[in-house]
Amino acid sequence: MQQEQNKTKARKLKDFSDGSKRYRYTLMIVSIIGGFMLWALITMIPTINTFLASPKQVYGALISESLADGRYFKDISISLQRVLVGFGLAFICSIPVAFLMGWYPTVRNLVEPWIQFLRTIPPIALIPLVILAMGLGEPPKYTIIFVAAFLVMVVTIYQGVKEVDKTLIRAAYTFGASDKDLFFDIVIPASFPYILVGARLGMAASLTTLIAAELTGTTFGLGARIQGAQQFMDTSIVLLGIITIGIIGFVLDKILLLIEKKLTTWK
Amino acid sequence: MAKALISIKDVHKEFKVEKGANVNALNGVSLDIEKNEFICVVGPSGCGKTTLLNIIAGLETYDSGAVTMHGETIVGPAPERGVIFQQYALFPWMTVRKNIEYGLKFIRKTEEVESTDASGKKVKTTKQRPYTKEEKHQLADHYIKMVNLTGFENSYPKALSGGMKQRVAIARGYALNPEVLLMDEPFGALDAQTRAQLQEDLLKTWEKEKKTVFFITHDVDEAVLLASRVVIMSARPGQIKEIVNIDLPYPRTQATKMEDSFIRYKNYVWDTVYKMYLEIPK
Numbered sequence: 057m058q059q060e061q062n063k064t065k066a067r068k069l070k071d072f073s074d075g076s077k078r079y080r081y082t083l084m085i086v087s088i089i090g091g092f093m094l095w096a097l098i099t100m101i102p103t104i105n106t107f108l109a110s111p112k113q114v115y116g117a118l119i120s121e122s123l124a125d126g127r128y129f130k131d132i133s134i135s136l137q138r139v140l141v142g143f144g145l146a147f148i149c150s151i152p153v154a155f156l157m158g159w160y161p162t163v164r165n166l167v168e169p170w171i172q173f174l175r176t177i178p179p180i181a182l183i184p185l186v187i188l189a190m191g192l193g194e195p196p197k198y199t200i201i202f203v204a205a206f207l208v209m210v211v212t213i214y215q216g217v218k219e220v221d222k223t224l225i226r227a228a229y230t231f232g233a234s235d236k237d238l239f240f241d242i243v244i245p246a247s248f249p250y251i252l253v254g255a256r257l258g259m260a261a262s263l264t265t266l267i268a269a270e271l272t273g274t275t276f277g278l279g280a281r282i283q284g285a286q287q288f289m290d291t292s293i294v295l296l297g298i299i300t301i302g303i304i305g306f307v308l309d310k311i312l313l314l315i316e317k318k319l320t321t322w323k
Numbered sequence: 324m325a326k327a328l329i330s331i332k333d334v335h336k337e338f339k340v341e342k343g344a345n346v347n348a349l350n351g352v353s354l355d356i357e358k359n360e361f362i363c364v365v366g367p368s369g370c371g372k373t374t375l376l377n378i379i380a381g382l383e384t385y386d387s388g389a390v391t392m393h394g395e396t397i398v399g400p401a402p403e404r405g406v407i408f409q410q411y412a413l414f415p416w417m418t419v420r421k422n423i424e425y426g427l428k429f430i431r432k433t434e435e436v437e438s439t440d441a442s443g444k445k446v447k448t449t450k451q452r453p454y455t456k457e458e459k460h461q462l463a464d465h466y467i468k469m470v471n472l473t474g475f476e477n478s479y480p481k482a483l484s485g486g487m488k489q490r491v492a493i494a495r496g497y498a499l500n501p502e503v504l505l506m507d508e509p510f511g512a513l514d515a516q517t518r519a520q521l522q523e524d525l526l527k528t529w530e531k532e533k534k535t536v537f538f539i540t541h542d543v544d545e546a547v548l549l550a551s552r553v554v555i556m557s558a559r560p561g562q563i564k565e566i567v568n569i570d571l572p573y574p575r576t577q578a579t580k581m582e583d584s585f586i587r588y589k590n591y592v593w594d595t596v597y598k599m600y601l602e603i604p605k
Contacts, residue, residue, distance in 0.1 A: 221412075223408055223410050223412040224412055224414060226382055226400075226406070226408070226412070227406070227408065227412035227414075229381075229382065229399075229400040230380055230381075230382070230400045230401075230402070230404065230405065230406040231400075231402055231425070231426035231428075231429050231499065232400070232401055232402040232426075232429035232430065233429060237428075237429070241425070242414070245414075245416045246414075246416070248416070320416075321479070322415050322416045322417075322479040322480075322481065323415070323481070
């Protein structure tokens with residue numbers, strides 16, 4: 057009897073859930089260790105090892121680059137500075153522009169065609185022009201990153217301003233709110249989540265553009281380091297640079313995500 | 324003729340449609356709303372009942388006619404005309420308390436001040452001043468208690484059920500002490516039990532706080548239970564078809580729905596609405 061019941065066990069239906077916490081973490085660890093093992097294994101093949109360094113070689117590069125005479129931390133700090141300056145300026149400028157576009161139809165109709173047009177151009181395509189205009193110092197890097205992050209953020213935040221729930225606006229009006237009250241009390245907090253989403257997208261765009269901006273006309277920075285190491289066929293340093301950029305992007309995104317969670321508990 | 328609180332005279336409103344014929348939302352609507360009345364408007368969708376409410380609220384304009392309150396033309400929204408929306412319209416970034424307190428920022432408290440004038444006589448003058456923080460807090464407490472949400476003061480709307488959200492919206496509406504409450508299908512999205520309870524609560528509050536209520540619904544039961552007058556509107560063009568006085572004594576409860584007189588009113592209103600619905604070309 058008992059056995060019979062076991063035989064007619066309910067069919068497991070696909071529910072697209074992630075599974076239990078333990079299950080998820082176990083698989084995550086398996087995935088990471090497995091990935092490293094696979095990496096170590098394929099780099100044992102000599103033809104592959106010529107262009108792909110092994111984990112051990114990358115670790116060696118990390119040690120030598122981090123030493124007193126190495127340049128690892130200088131590259132990181134220079135790259136970070138470029139990202140943060142370009143992104144920071146873009147963040148400060150995109151918010152007022154997005155709000156002006158969302159609030160005033162005149163501004164919106166004048167500015168939007170340009171934003172939409174420029175958005176389709178990869179910012180990297182501007183590099184030659186910016187270098188011609190600004191030379192080889194830091195400003196052209198800031199500018200490229202600024203343009204990339206600014207366009208993404210303006211579009212995202214502006215969408216948020218435009219999509220503020222119209223019922224909330226009507227409600228505020230019925231309380232007797234003036235247009236100014238409406239802007240500061242309703243529109244700004246309501247579009248707040250979009251500002252944070254825009255910041256994350258802008259940060260991702262900044263990092264993507266950073267490496268391209270550093271491939272030309274500079275000796276320091278992670279992008280320049282990768283480019284330089286490639287000329288000496290030093291694939292361990294190339295890979296170290298790539299992994300470092302990945303980690304920086306991951307950490308910055310997690311920080312912004314944390315800020316988002318902290319600031320929009322109401323969502 | 325006694326002066327009505329709100330007077331709507333021959334209001335016309337057309338919605339421009341880019342392709343096809345314009346929609347005649349309101350075609351010569353006239354209605355007087357008396358002080359302390361509970362008016363329910365029923366009618367098929369497209370009869371312009373929401374448009375009418377928005378016009379009274381000052382949220383929409385009209386093509387011709389006149390809409391006045393205390394004899395003065397309504398030119399825009401104002402706190403004397405509170406609106407309760409079907410979609411609750413709570414500010415999601417504010418707690419229950421903050422949602423209720425927010426509107427108080429725009430209204431002034433009238434106070435009597437005693438002072439001595441030049442000739443040494445004592446005179447009483449009224450002065451208007453903003454609500455203090457404590458007063459806002461107390462008012463919020465009072466209305467949170469009224470809608471049975473004590474304990475949820477610091478919750479965000481996302482944590483509340485539909486019924487609780489609408490209670491907050493009602494508390495918010497009352498806290499501003501409007502002269503008339505305009506309610507646009509406020510219970511439309513709620514389940515039957517929650518709806519029944521909120522209807523009773525609303526009736527109790529209305530009897531206690533005696534406000535004029537203009538309430539839109541598509542539920543004939545609800546209209547007859549709540550209203551002292553039911554306004555039946557017809558669609559395309561939107562017009563007032565008939566106004567039915569509901570002579571059932573207050574206080575009314577859900578039990579009122581069992582009474583023969585209630586059922587007679589309900590059947591009558593229902594028949595009228597349904598016949599109109601059948602006549603609409605589909």
